[in-house]
Amino acid sequence: MMREAEDVFHKHLRKVGLKHTEQRDVILRTFVETRDHLSTDELFRLVKKKDAGIGFTTVYRTLKLLTECGLASEVAFHDGVARYEHQFYRRSHHHMVCTNCGSSVEFFSPEIEKVEKDIGKKHHYRTTRHSFQVFGICENCSKAEDNGR
Amino acid sequence: MMREAEDVFHKHLRKVGLKHTEQRDVILRTFVETRDHLSTDELFRLVKKKDAGIGFTTVYRTLKLLTECGLASEVAFHDGVARYEHQFYRRSHHHMVCTNCGSSVEFFSPEIEKVEKDIGKKHHYRTTRHSFQVFGICENCSKAEDNGR
DNA sequence: TTATCTGCAAAGCATTTGCAGCACA
DNA sequence: TGTGCTGCAAATGCTTTGCAGATAA
Numbered sequence: 001m002m003r004e005a006e007d008v009f010h011k012h013l014r015k016v017g018l019k020h021t022e023q024r025d026v027i028l029r030t031f032v033e034t035r036d037h038l039s040t041d042e043l044f045r046l047v048k049k050k051d052a053g054i055g056f057t058t059v060y061r062t063l064k065l066l067t068e069c070g071l072a073s074e075v076a077f078h079d080g081v082a083r084y085e086h087q088f089y090r091r092s093h094h095h096m097v098c099t100n101c102g103s104s105v106e107f108f109s110p111e112i113e114k115v116e117k118d119i120g121k122k123h124h125y126r127t128t129r130h131s132f133q134v135f136g137i138c139e140n141c142s143k144a145e146d147n148g149r
Numbered sequence: 150m151m152r153e154a155e156d157v158f159h160k161h162l163r164k165v166g167l168k169h170t171e172q173r174d175v176i177l178r179t180f181v182e183t184r185d186h187l188s189t190d191e192l193f194r195l196v197k198k199k200d201a202g203i204g205f206t207t208v209y210r211t212l213k214l215l216t217e218c219g220l221a222s223e224v225a226f227h228d229g230v231a232r233y234e235h236q237f238y239r240r241s242h243h244h245m246v247c248t249n250c251g252s253s254v255e256f257f258s259p260e261i262e263k264v265e266k267d268i269g270k271k272h273h274y275r276t277t278r279h280s281f282q283v284f285g286i287c288e289n290c291s292k293a294e295d296n297g298r
Numbered sequence: 299t300t301a302t303c304t305g306c307a308a309a310g311c312a313t314t315t316g317c318a319g320c321a322c323a
Numbered sequence: 324t325g326t327g328c329t330g331c332a333a334a335t336g337c338t339t340t341g342c343a344g345a346t347a348a
Contacts, residue, residue, distance in 0.1 A: 017326095017327085018327075018328085019321085019322055019323075019326085019327060020323090021327095021328065021329085023328085023329075024328090040313080041312085053329095054330085055330040056330080058328080058329060060313075060314080061314095076225065076280070078225060078280065080312075081311095081312065081313095082312085082313085096268055096274055096276070098274070105272050105274075107268050107271070111260050111263075112261070112264060112281075114260075115260055115261060115283075119256050119258070120245070122256070123245060123254050123256070123288075124288040125247070125254075125283070125285040125286065125287055126291055127283055127284065127285035128248065128284055128285050128286070129283075129284050129285075130282060130283045130284060131227065131281065131282045132261075132279065132280070132282075133279060133280045134264075134268055134269065134276055134278075134279040135277055136269055136274040136276035136277050137274065137275045137277070138272075138274050139272075139273040139274070142273075142275055166301090167302075168302055168303065168346080168347050168348075169348090170302095170303065170304085170346080172303085173303090190337085202304095203304085204304065204306070205305085205306095206304075206305060206306080206339090207304060207305070209338075209339080210303090210339095229313090229336080229337075230337070231338080
């Protein structure tokens with residue numbers, strides 16, 4: 001998986017005439033090996049542990065590159081920061097976020113894909129993507145609330 | 150409709166011990182009579198046409214108040230600005246946004262409500278709301294693209 | 299009278315960009 | 324050898340807050 005991600009990334013770099021650098025590789029590897037929804041800043045902190053010399057700007061710009069070549073995609077948790085997750089070999093999925101503690105679960109829902117298609121057809125839009133998140137309170141937080149009473 | 154919106158707003162103000170001012174009324178009226186998805190800044194510009202003395206901050210804070218009492222709700226178009234729409238007497242609905250020209254259409258989809266409920270139950274979340282948007286290219290922009298070739 | 303409101307200006311914050319020196323090809 | 328890269332610092336753009344004078348109750 002890591003190998004293939006690197007392949008995709010390096011091909012993309014060559015294709016658009018950009019260079020292959022040590023920093024970009026470190027950032028890609030850190031991103032792919034993390035199973036989470038990272039903000040630019042969170043990824044930056046992880047990258048710094050491996051190579052303290054890499055700056056925020058480089059992480060920020062590399063994340064854009066990863067998004068361009070389809071390795072990363074933005075997910076909106078509506079908490080004021082952009083988050084990214086890796087899209088390598090992953091089925092289309094969605095997130096449910098706990099508005100109390102910020103934890104999230106992923107789920108798959110073919111119905112949603114169907115709604116996108118149907119609505120596009122109905123209104124003559126050529127749809128490209130959609131965004132769907134569910135918000136609520138997770139089991140743990142619900143319990144904690146009850147105990148607090 | 151305007152009358153009822155004012156009622157809800159004034160009751161809310163009294164309830165939380167806030168005052169009824171001319172500015173707040175102008176902002177409410179402007180907001181309710183506009184059928185659109187307004188950013189704070191857009192609403193501010195409309196309000197200024199009626200009363201040039203009203204400042205951005207007041208619009209911003211009043212929009213928060215309207216959201217608190219359920220008259221407004223935030224919609225995410227993912228373009229970096231917060232947008233609001235009025236919720237008075239409106240069925241739950243969603244948006245499809247053209248990523249080229251920014252225009253949008255509204256649609257209703259009971260399936261989405263069902264998915265929220267089902268997923269919440271499955272993962273033991275007490276769901277409170279969800280966010281769903283479809284993105285694509287509208288008919289006009291598609292045509293314009295074709296003509297451009 | 300007095301607590302709240304208003305509008306200005308300034309602060310916050312995440313994101314983006316300009317630039318001088320560095321590194322890959 | 325030269326174009327692109329890096330990281331710093333500063334700019335940007337939207338959102339939020341502090342404050343002194345104004346206003347509703």
